[in-house]
Amino acid sequence: MSDAVLSPNQSNAGYDAAERLFVKKRLISFALPAAILAYFVYVFFAFDLMGLAGRARWDNGATLLSDTWSYKVHVTRDNRSDETSVAIEGERKGAYPQGEAPDWVTLGDSTTFIDLGAGHEVTFLPDNAISVTIPDFGVIDARVDGRTIVSNLPEETPDWISASRTRLQINTEEGRISLTRNRTEVFNYFPGWELFFFTLDSPYYGQSLFDILFGERIDPERHNIAGAWHDFWHNAMWSHMQVAWALFETILMAFLGTFGAAIVSLPLAFLAAKNFAPLQAIRFGLRRVFDLFRGIDGLIWTIILARAFGPGPLTGALAILLTDTGSFGKMFSEALENVDDKQIEGVGSTGARTVHRYRFGVLPQVTPVLLSQVLYYFESNTRSATVIGAITGGGIGLLLTQAMITQKDWEEVTYYIILVVLMVMLMDSVSGWIRRKLIKGE
């Protein structure tokens, strides 16, 4: 019983040890947050967050936000040929036929009257002059005089008007007006995504869904539904067919890459698993190959493969395939190392050959684990394929980056983003559904 009673010395030692432990824990609990905080301070300066506020283009953000839910119609007069045209988003694809215009534009012989709404009115007058009526401000008269622009504006103008010798720009809540030597332009903003279903040259433009489905034949040449589908599918402005193909290509890249990698790496994983490897040298070598393939990463693979196969979905698929062969090889061989030997012995005791021992002793044990990993990767590769597509030139990633680089059609960017998110969520639920069905049993 003597060892149960601590001598004063021993008990002090115990207290000291406990005390030291507490001090250490307390230190860690302060040191860790302090270290993280110090790191954030370092990053704050390394990333130049102070300078960022100055560099940020908030006006770009504002344009982006307003463009996502609205579109603009350009009324343009070419000041040299004196021709006036009306086009949605200023694109040829969205142009009204010559001599036609929406009802807020009145095309005259030599004058054009534009009603921007809320009392804002613009008139294109002969001799490259315009007259702009703005409530609570007055009438602005301006014209091109030789090489310069003259107007009745005072020297001091409000900040929504910018007037110089070569350019007059008026930004109002109802629209924007700009006058240069070459052209007079008015932008009028409307909510929505115009021409999403049909472009102006389609006979189905402006028809209601009910009329298309059940109404009289609109285009005498075609059935309403077939014709409407054709015009929608080949819509030049939104190019739904290309977008659908791009989405499909992205999923295809992820599908081929993931499942191709799974098929390639399964036999290799057997050779790299401790308990199945015929030779330790092979095992070691294969593990290093897996590390290499994983380490090269999708980005570098994409660059290497794009050189051999050119841009496109195959390059993207192969880049995913090679990277994931490295990941799957490692994960599969680890899963194989954890299998239960009893089942293999059981199958072996019936006199089964090696192939059968693997087929009936090993595969049923590992299939659920492997399959669920593969399906997780499939879902995450749908996202990777979007990024790789942006680099290798295929799929929705390419459309997205292209639309962003042109920096004008933000409603298309929004459309693509929505589609990408829906696609990833769809793949998420499909892979989850298959996982539940295959692994947990129907």
Add this chain to the structure above:
Amino acid sequence: MAYADHDPRSNYVAMVQRKRLYGGITLSIFVLLLASGFMLADERNAGGFWSGLHRIFDFPIDVWQDTAPKLDQLPGHLVTYFPSLIETINIAATSTLLGAVAAMFLSLLSTRGLARWPHLIPVIRRTMDIMRAIPEIVIALVLIFVLGGGPVPAMIAIAFHTVGALGKLFSEVNENTDLKPVEGLSSVGATWFQKMWFGIVPQVAPNWFSYALLRFEINIRASAILGFVGAGGIGYELKNAMSWGQGKYDEAAAIFILLFGTIVFFDQLSSHFRNGLTHKGGH
């Protein structure tokens, strides 16, 4: 006897055959899909697979030929591009830390039995689903347009995605916790934060850390690839070095070495730590 008509053996054989048939059909459909998918991808690719196969080493050879005569400059290039490598790692580390902290709170708030406001569980879960679904490149490109190029858009984009990805994994870990410490803490009047911090976090911390480490490794790859579309770091330098074109790939070679070395290093580091943390298996 009703059972007399049934021959158990033939029933069993029929069942096995049916199962095999279904399995075979599923497998052949799958193989067919895969084969036709490859054919389609090949068709839509700019260059064909078979015509390009012999050129697969063209690029590595070019890079080697550009680098070999200037091998003495390689260490210099490595030093030149080291700061941008650090930037890439910083992007990954910051976004993983920020994402993990947010995921910690969101996962605790979305686990049944632990949530502070149980009514909000579905809302938080859906939010995390959406955060997970948005690819990093989408947010990065939008932010590059507004904030200009640099590391910050990439950091925000990756952190955003990390919150969703880690939040889901963390809440799966939380579901398996023992609630007794929480009950004990409740009995002494602990606040929600204290209950979580002293009752739950010590139980889940190793698993959380393991997932965060895995995410960090993934995020390094993501930040390198986002750099390629303009978001700073080593990826951006790689894009620039690539655009010098043939004959000047020696700088690209240095970047490849840095990138490869970093990925392998963190890959090994994270798998080493994770094996230690979760005892069994790296998955």
